[in-house]
Amino acid sequence: MRKSLLVFAAVVLVASLSAHAQNTGNIRYKWYDGQGLMHFSDSLTADAMKYGYDLVNDHGLVVQHVPRQLxxxxxxxxxxxxxxxxxxxxxxxxxxxxxxxxxxxYPDEESYKISQQQALDTIDQQIHTTQINLRSQEKALTDLLARAADMENAKTPVPKFLVDNIAQQRGIVTAQRSALQRQQALRVQTVQQQAKQLAHYRELKAAQAQPTE
Structure with a gap:
């Protein structure tokens, strides 16, 4: 029985080697030049590497394709x-x-919404602080303008320092108003973004809840 198995293995090995020899054979190189003309060579040439080439066995079968050099x-x-x-x-x-x-x-939607509201609360607090500062700066500007108006009504020249203070205060008020506008715009943008984020969160949770096969 053992002798039969050895004979069978030897036959399989010989058949495998024979098939490998038939599939490979002596390798040649085939390539196409820039005009599309086909060339064969027994050795690798510079043109073959330039255009890319095929490794071809004795039976004309392509064993491997090698792309051209870049x-x-x-x-x-x-x-x-x-x-x-x-x-x-x-x-x-x-x-x-x-x-x-x-x-x-955030394992559930409620906890995610709480985090979003906290972000809005922070922006709202910034807006509230800016509004308080703006009202204070506007009042200071109003007081300066009132002083200048009283002097003009009294036919008294408005001193340069007061004119400069008014100009400076106008700049402060303008800056505060711009800051308030940016914060309010940020809040609107955040609300819109949070709506998209919540929708995406729901999609992720739905995908997470689906059973895995």
Missing amino acids: NAEERAAANKLAAEQAAKQRAAQEIANAETQMLAA
């Missing part, structure tokens, strides 16, 4: 594309990590 400009473009793709992959991985952390930090 020039400096093409290599630079290929490296740039590879870098861009790697950057996209890193960005996608960072987003996935952030989403995983978000779901871990």
Whole structure:
């Protein structure tokens, strides 16, 4: 029985080696030049490497294809594309990590809404503080203008320091009003963004709840 198995193994090995020899044979090189003309060679040539070549066995079968060499400009473009793709992959991985952390930090929608409201509360507090400061600065400007008006009514020249103070105070009021507008715009933008974030959160939770096969 053992002798039969050894004979069978030897036959299989011989058949395998024979098939390998038929599939490979003596390798030649085939390539097409810039005019599309086909060339064969027993050795690898510079033109073959320039245009790319096929490894061909004795039966004319292509064993392997080797693409042409890239020039400096093409290599630079290929490296740039590879870098861009790697950057996209890193960005996608960072987003996935952030989403995983978000779901871990806020296991339910109520906790997520609370975090969003806290962000709005912070902006609202900033707006409230700016409004108080603005009213105070506007009152100071009104007082300065009233002093200047009283002097003009009394036919008294308005001193330069008062004129300068009025100009300075106008600048402060203008800056406070601009700050208030930016904060109010930020709140509107935050509300819109939070609506999108909540919708995305719900999508992630729905996907998380689906059974895995």
